[in-house]
Amino acid sequence: MTTKLIIVNPQTTVSTAIVLMKENQIHRLPVLEGNVLVGIVTQGIIARALPSQATSLSVYETNYLLTKTTVADIMEKTVRTVSASAQLEEAIFQMRQHKIGVLPVMQSAQVVGIITNNDILDAFLNISGYGEPGVISRVRVTHDHPGVIFAIGKALAEHNLSIQTLMVVREHQERVIELHIASDQATAVNQVLVDAGFELI
Incomplete structure (x- = not known):
């Protein structure tokens, strides 16, 4: 306000x-x-x-x-x-x-x-981190269940990678997790997520 x-x-x-x-x-x-x-x-x-x-x-x-x-x-x-x-x-x-x-x-x-x-x-x-340097990685969650965000955070933390902001949005019947990450970590983040079994959009 x-x-x-x-x-x-x-x-x-x-x-x-x-x-x-x-x-x-x-x-x-x-x-x-x-x-x-x-x-x-x-x-x-x-x-x-x-x-x-x-x-x-x-x-x-x-x-x-x-x-x-x-x-x-x-x-x-x-x-x-x-x-x-x-x-x-x-x-x-x-x-x-x-x-x-x-x-x-x-x-x-x-x-x-x-x-x-x-x-x-x-x-x-402000919530979306707009204007801050970085890129957006989008993870499709086809079967939502408790612990999805924790699993993403754990996978990234194990590789010393971080998230600047995170939003969960609805697209049709699916949920999409949008991760705002530093540009120089984008490739590594995406690879870690794919290796962990997540589907990137």
Whole structure:
């Protein structure tokens, strides 16, 4: 989650909220009254609240309207949240289930952070080791059973070879173990795995 929170209160004007979003390059602002989360305002909500381009209002009249309209007038009051102790999968499920791109993160009824689609993508890149030097070896597990990952680790450890990151993914009815390994160990790792009876993709 992002712990650097840029927040507004219900009395904040929409024009101020727009400036805050632009200055901080963000698209959403939690709305707090004291320490209590009472709503959320997003670029989409603001866009829907703006007068139509077909309106007869001038730019000056539109700007005047934005300085008089408060966040409380347009914010989404039903805010879905996620606990700070929840698994990442829970946040992803909620966002997919409710078709939303942000969840305030709560701890003891206090907002302690905010998680967005971008935070989740960053987490995936971190988990997968993306950007780190190395290559990916993929092991097909046709008959999954307890001890497969242990056996892979044991085989590599016996040859003083290491794994940088490891992920287990589903492909159709099979499981695939993706090993991120150092480039200079790739040939040795692959040979050890084949010799140990594993099927490489």
